[in-house]
Amino acid sequence: xxxxxxxxxxxxxxxxxxxxxxxxxxxxxxxxxxxxxxxxxxxxxxxxxxxxxxxxxxxxxxxxxxxxxxxxxxxxxxxxxxxxxxxxxxxxxxxxxxxxxxxxxxxxxxxxxxxxxxxxxxxxxxxxxxxxxxxxxxxxxxxxxxxxxxxxxxxxxxxxxxxxxxxxxxxxxxxxxxxxxxxxxxxxxxxxxxxxxxxxxxxxxxxxxxxxxxxxxxxxxxxxxxxxxxxxxxxxxxxxxxxxxxxxxxxxxxxxxxxxxxxxxxxxxxxxxxxxxxxxxxxxxxxxxxxxxxxx
Numbered sequence: 001x002x003x004x005x006x007x008x009x010x011x012x013x014x015x016x017x018x019x020x021x022x023x024x025x026x027x028x029x030x031x032x033x034x035x036x037x038x039x040x041x042x043x044x045x046x047x048x049x050x051x052x053x054x055x056x057x058x059x060x061x062x063x064x065x066x067x068x069x070x071x072x073x074x075x076x077x078x079x080x081x082x083x084x085x086x087x088x089x090x091x092x093x094x095x096x097x098x099x100x101x102x103x104x105x106x107x108x109x110x111x112x113x114x115x116x117x118x119x120x121x122x123x124x125x126x127x128x129x130x131x132x133x134x135x136x137x138x139x140x141x142x143x144x145x146x147x148x149x150x151x152x153x154x155x156x157x158x159x160x161x162x163x164x165x166x167x168x169x170x171x172x173x174x175x176x177x178x179x180x181x182x183x184x185x186x187x188x189x190x191x192x193x194x195x196x197x198x199x200x201x202x203x204x205x206x207x208x209x210x211x212x213x214x215x216x217x218x219x220x221x222x223x224x225x226x227x228x229x230x231x232x233x234x235x236x237x238x239x240x241x242x243x244x245x246x247x248x249x250x251x252x253x254x255x256x257x258x259x260x261x262x263x264x265x266x267x268x269x270x271x272x273x274x275x276x277x278x279x280x281x282x283x284x285x286x287x288x289x290x291x292x293x294x295x296x
Contacts, residue, residue: 003285004068004077007061011084014057017050018091027090032142034093041093056275058088058097059256063104064282067252070108095146100256107252128152155210155263161195162213166220174218177268191217208264227267234258234271238280244288253286254279 021044028037046054062084069077085097131144175183176191187194193203209217215227235258242250257279261270271277 003064003282003287006285007064007068007282008080010053010061011057011065011081014050014053015084015087017053018045018087021045023087023091027087028093029086029090031095031146034095037093041091045091052273052275054088054092055273056278058085058092058094059100059260060253060275060278060282062088062097063100063256064253066101066104067108067249070105096256103256104252107248107255111248111251112246155208157199158195158207158209158264159213161199161207162209163216165195165198166217171216171220171223172218177218177266210263210265211261211267214266230267231261234276234280238283241280241283245283245286249286250283253282 023045026041026044028034062081065077065084066081069075069079069081082101085101088097089095127143128148131148134140134143170186172186172191173179173183175185189203192206192208195207195209196203196205199205199207211227211231212224215224217223219226238250238254238258254276257270257274257276260274261267261276265274
């Protein structure tokens with residue numbers, strides 16, 4: 001009940017903020033137009049403290065509400081969570097809210113059944129094949145661009161770009177992270193703009209990287225080792241807190257933010273902005289004596 005109250009409060013507050021900023025008249029559900037509208041959505045809705053609360057509501061608390069609704073088989077709670085994520089998708093011009101609805105339901109179904117890794121690999125291969133067929137037969141590049149490239153090739157390519165750039169240029173030593181203002185930043189431009197210029201010749205593609213690229217950016221190989229230790233500690237804490245929970249709980253709650261930390265953002269950003277710390281709090285508050293009917 002405590003988890004549900006906190007989650008409902010954060011999501012409701014975020015929804016009211018969007019409405020107060022005129023979001024009802026700015027919703028967009030056209031997936032092909034989201035990249036054109038994203039900058040405007042970011043400047044409109046992502047203002048302190050909602051640059052944190054918006055992400056927490058989307059990536060942590062709305063999926064938690066959905067999971068609780070599914071456990072209780074409460075249509076109203078399920079409907080609230082799904083509609084909230086649809087609203088976030090239309091307001092923020094981001095695909096993540098829709099993906100998290102699917103991920104939460106998939107986690108609750110798949111994790112207790114311990115689906116074989118080979119089946120997941122076949123599923124991923126099927127996605128790649130479908131995207132190729134759609135492009136070759138119908139000229140539709142949307143699935144390949146959004147799903148295949150963003151999931152498989154984009155993060156790997158960005159890791160290499162960050163490695164090559166900071167192999168020949170000064171490291172940042174966290175001057176663009178939690179030591180901002182303490183350590184001097186060595187460049188005149190944002191790191192994303194620098195890598196974007198290397199990749200395309202212009203700025204604007206926002207080439208995110210995860211722990212590998214960010215660690216090397218900050219302190220080279222020592223930074224990668226440091227981030228490996230930090231991530232190992234985080235996963236150990238989540239594992240320890242989840243000993244008496246159904247196995248899907250840590251996956252559904254902390255899985256998305258952990259994946260983002262490994263593939264497309266700095267560790268500090270994943271912990272604070274993307275809500276991994278909030279997810280750890282939810283796991284800590286999750287009742288250990290609850291009976292998940294999906295486990296029986």
